Amino acid sequence: MKIMNKRKGTYVAALIAAGALLLTACGGETTATDEPTSTAPAGEFPTSGSGVVNLYNWTDYIDPALLEKFTAETGIEVILDVFDSNETLLAKLQSGATGYDVIMPSDYMVEQMIGLGMLQEVDVASFPNGKYIAPEFMDVYFDSGRKYTAPYMYGTTGIACNTKLEPDCENIKSWKDLFTGNYKNVNALKDQVEIVSAALRATGVPAADLCTTDTAKYIAAEELLAGFKPAVIDNDGGNERMITGQASIRTSWNGDTHRMKMENPDIIFIYPSEGLNFWSDHMAIPVGAPNLDNAKIFMNWMMDPANMAAASNFSGYNNAITGTAELMADELKNDPGVIVPEEFKSLLSPIPNCGEEARELYTQVFTTWLDSQ
Numbered sequence: 133m134k135i136m137n138k139r140k141g142t143y144v145a146a147l148i149a150a151g152a153l154l155l156t157a158c159g160g161e162t163t164a165t166d167e168p169t170s171t172a173p174a175g176e177f178p179t180s181g182s183g184v185v186n187l188y189n190w191t192d193y194i195d196p197a198l199l200e201k202f203t204a205e206t207g208i209e210v211i212l213d214v215f216d217s218n219e220t221l222l223a224k225l226q227s228g229a230t231g232y233d234v235i236m237p238s239d240y241m242v243e244q245m246i247g248l249g250m251l252q253e254v255d256v257a258s259f260p261n262g263k264y265i266a267p268e269f270m271d272v273y274f275d276s277g278r279k280y281t282a283p284y285m286y287g288t289t290g291i292a293c294n295t296k297l298e299p300d301c302e303n304i305k306s307w308k309d310l311f312t313g314n315y316k317n318v319n320a321l322k323d324q325v326e327i328v329s330a331a332l333r334a335t336g337v338p339a340a341d342l343c344t345t346d347t348a349k350y351i352a353a354e355e356l357l358a359g360f361k362p363a364v365i366d367n368d369g370g371n372e373r374m375i376t377g378q379a380s381i382r383t384s385w386n387g388d389t390h391r392m393k394m395e396n397p398d399i400i401f402i403y404p405s406e407g408l409n410f411w412s413d414h415m416a417i418p419v420g421a422p423n424l425d426n427a428k429i430f431m432n433w434m435m436d437p438a439n440m441a442a443a444s445n446f447s448g449y450n451n452a453i454t455g456t457a458e459l460m461a462d463e464l465k466n467d468p469g470v471i472v473p474e475e476f477k478s479l480l481s482p483i484p485n486c487g488e489e490a491r492e493l494y495t496q497v498f499t500t501w502l503d504s505q
């Protein structure tokens with residue numbers, strides 16, 4: 133199997149140069165429902181309808197009030213189900229789950245899903261609000277020309293640390309410091325791409341080589357991780373534990389860290405010196421979606437700058453829709469964990485988009501680590 137290593141430096145560079153803000157186990161089954169009826173004349177893009185849209189999203193990633201606003205404006209009810217990682221999302225769909233109309237994979241998972249024939253090509257760029265997609269997010273490697281996906285949030289993954297509870301926060305400058313520091317009350321993300329890529333970086337693998345198939349590199353990462361014993365490894369619930377002080381350090385997405393900081397100002401976001409992953413999440417329609425029109429209406433509605441800005445203000449992340457910056461909360465725009473300071477910009481590289489062979493190595497290292505806890 134040939135390794136597809138498609139990290140695109142220009143994708144991150146364009147965002148940064150443009151001064152852009154840098155920017156859980158599955159719930160119950162959804163049920164597909166009423167046949168939606170669009171009110172638009174033939175040939176026009178519908179902006180309202182009836183029935184439901186079944187949204188499968190990351191946990192705590194969209195404001196329930198925004199979903200209510202969508203229903204009030206379009207007549208379509210949203211049924212929300214949540215997942216905790218790209219791998220959970222993929223496994224759920226591959227296990228035969230149907231009934232979802234809109235899903236939210238990250239960039240590298242979009243490419244995998246398109247390759248597997250799992251997404252519907254609906255020419256998102258041609259939607260009325262497709263014009264708001266930021267130019268640097270239009271010809272992305274995973275969906276050039278936006279045939280399948282509409283952008284949602286983007287962000288990065290580093291370390292959240294509570295300076296009051298952990299006096300050593302200022303000395304945690306790298307992934308290696310975290311993994312070897314034997315810190316107490318540490319939590320970690322349950323995300324194999326994030327954890328294993330951080331361990332590879334910490335053992336000296338450069339960003340350009342994070343999809344290596346050299347097993348020796350993975351053995352070194354595994355050995356490093358063997359000493360890293362977080363008290364909790366999960367993707368949901370970590371914000372609350374950091375806010376309340378139950379946890380004092382966490383590997384963390386920057387937007388979630390922003391939300392922690394709003395509640396607990398002792399928390400800081402650390403940019404690890406070996407580098408960190410830049411990722412973006414996207415709305416897509418799975419093949420077989422029962423409410424196709426409603427899915428398109430939802431994606432189009434979300435690309436309205438006012439709605440996307442509201443999504444950013446809730447989630448703590450920046451987004452790839454133009455015209456949202458002026459509608460975003462000042463505390464978000466002024467957060468150095470969200471707007472990447474100049475000195476840290478070169479540390480960001482796209483989250484690794486590895487081929488099957490490297491993905492299997494990631495899975496092996498990750499499960500070995502989980503099993504050893």
Ligand code: N2P
Pocket residue numbers: 190191192193238385388411413
């Ligand atoms: C959910 C944020 C998830 C974003 N709290 C990770 N891509």
